[in-house]
Amino acid sequence: MIFDSQTPLKVSIAATLASLVLVLVVFELIRSRRLQERYALLWLLTGMVLVVLSAWRGGLNTIAAWLGVRGYPPAVLFAVGLLFVILVLLHYSTVISRLSDQNVVLAQRLALLEERLARARDDR
Amino acid sequence: MSAELRRIAVVPAFNEDKNIARVVAELKEHDPGIDVVVVSDGSIDRTYEVARAAGARVLRLPFNLGIGGAVQTGFRYAWENGYDLAVRCDGDGQHIPAELPKVIAPVVAGDADIAIGSRFVSGGGYRSSATRRVGIRLLALAVSAIARQRVTDATSGFQALNRRALELFAADYPHDYPEVEGMVMTIKHRLRLVEVPVDMREREHGRSSITALRSIYYMVKVLIALFVGLFRRTVVPLGEA
Numbered sequence: 001m002i003f004d005s006q007t008p009l010k011v012s013i014a015a016t017l018a019s020l021v022l023v024l025v026v027f028e029l030i031r032s033r034r035l036q037e038r039y040a041l042l043w044l045l046t047g048m049v050l051v052v053l054s055a056w057r058g059g060l061n062t063i064a065a066w067l068g069v070r071g072y073p074p075a076v077l078f079a080v081g082l083l084f085v086i087l088v089l090l091h092y093s094t095v096i097s098r099l100s101d102q103n104v105v106l107a108q109r110l111a112l113l114e115e116r117l118a119r120a121r122d123d124r
Numbered sequence: 125m126s127a128e129l130r131r132i133a134v135v136p137a138f139n140e141d142k143n144i145a146r147v148v149a150e151l152k153e154h155d156p157g158i159d160v161v162v163v164s165d166g167s168i169d170r171t172y173e174v175a176r177a178a179g180a181r182v183l184r185l186p187f188n189l190g191i192g193g194a195v196q197t198g199f200r201y202a203w204e205n206g207y208d209l210a211v212r213c214d215g216d217g218q219h220i221p222a223e224l225p226k227v228i229a230p231v232v233a234g235d236a237d238i239a240i241g242s243r244f245v246s247g248g249g250y251r252s253s254a255t256r257r258v259g260i261r262l263l264a265l266a267v268s269a270i271a272r273q274r275v276t277d278a279t280s281g282f283q284a285l286n287r288r289a290l291e292l293f294a295a296d297y298p299h300d301y302p303e304v305e306g307m308v309m310t311i312k313h314r315l316r317l318v319e320v321p322v323d324m325r326e327r328e329h330g331r332s333s334i335t336a337l338r339s340i341y342y343m344v345k346v347l348i349a350l351f352v353g354l355f356r357r358t359v360v361p362l363g364e365a
Contacts, residue, residue, distance in 0.1 A: 104193045107185050107187060107189055107193070108185070108196065108200060110186055111183040111184055111185045111186070112183060112197070112204070114183075115181060115182065115183050115184075115201070118182075
């Protein structure tokens with residue numbers, strides 16, 4: 001008979017603390033207006049999911065068993081964390097793409113305006 | 125040549141103060157009625173001053189956008205200032221102003237919405253490295269297959285556009301290597317595209333912006349763009365011509 005392995009208490013405490021720090025840092029960044037809410041949502045979600053999974057050992061053990069993770073349930077924490085980091089990065093790539101598109105339009109409009117200004121000055 | 129069409133040459137230039145004056149002068153020499161707008165793409169040399177002194181209008185981009193962004197600036201200028209025809213002619217001396225009448229002829233005659241100077245339609249005598257020729261041919265084949273229209277040179281930037289084509293490119297134009305995608309976009313928007321044989325030069329001053337590593341990036345980027353483009357709808361609604 002196979003016993004599903006359990007999450008060690010120390011690991012659970014350390015992971016919970018680390019996740020709480022993440023949530024608090026994100027919260028502080030929003031509070032001091034260094035991070036806009038729209039870009040903080042994914043981070044907050046990441047932090048809270050990790051807090052719950054870290055603190056709730058029974059839940060983590062059960063999910064690990066569902067996923068077929070036999071040896072070491074906290075591995076699920078890594079997987080979940082990694083998944084969210086990938087999501088955040090992908091989100092940022094779309095944000096950068098949009099910003100650079102907008103940047104191009106601004107540069108073009110500026111060039112068109114400057115030319116019009118130069119021509120108006122020449123005509124005077 | 126039909127004097128009633130308002131024509132403008134769009135000349136993208138990145139640090140071309142050695143070439144640009146001659147390009148501007150030759151364009152005006154071969155088509156006296158044409159206006160010339162140079163797009164200085166974040167140049168840090170005297171391109172702006174030299175081009176203005178040569179009698180061109182100059183759009184000065186505050187930083188380098190790459191060829192697509194630069195050319196689109198010129199197309200937007202042409203569109204917003206009511207030009208009937210715009211022809212792109214690169215400022216590095218590769219495109220020969222003497223060939224300009226050939227490139228604009230089909231658009232002037234109303235036979236095409238966009239006319240592209242091809243190095244490979246019989247009549248052109250372009251020499252280039254074998255690998256580059258193979259790459260250009262492969263892209264032409266890919267475009268031919270996607271567009272269901274035979275093209276021989278999908279990477280030529282020497283092209284003339286009427287207002288319909290200008291409307292499309294002013295609204296939506298690929299950023300860094302625009303020719304291949306631009307070709308597919310025109311055909312997907314049911315614009316009439318023709319190729320005309322032209323001769324092109326090798327560069328005289330400076331180095332081409334396409335080096336070995338970049339050409340790999342170029343092929344990969346363009347192929348991804350083509351493939352993804354297959355799943356994209358035509359986005360720009362064009363007015364009736």
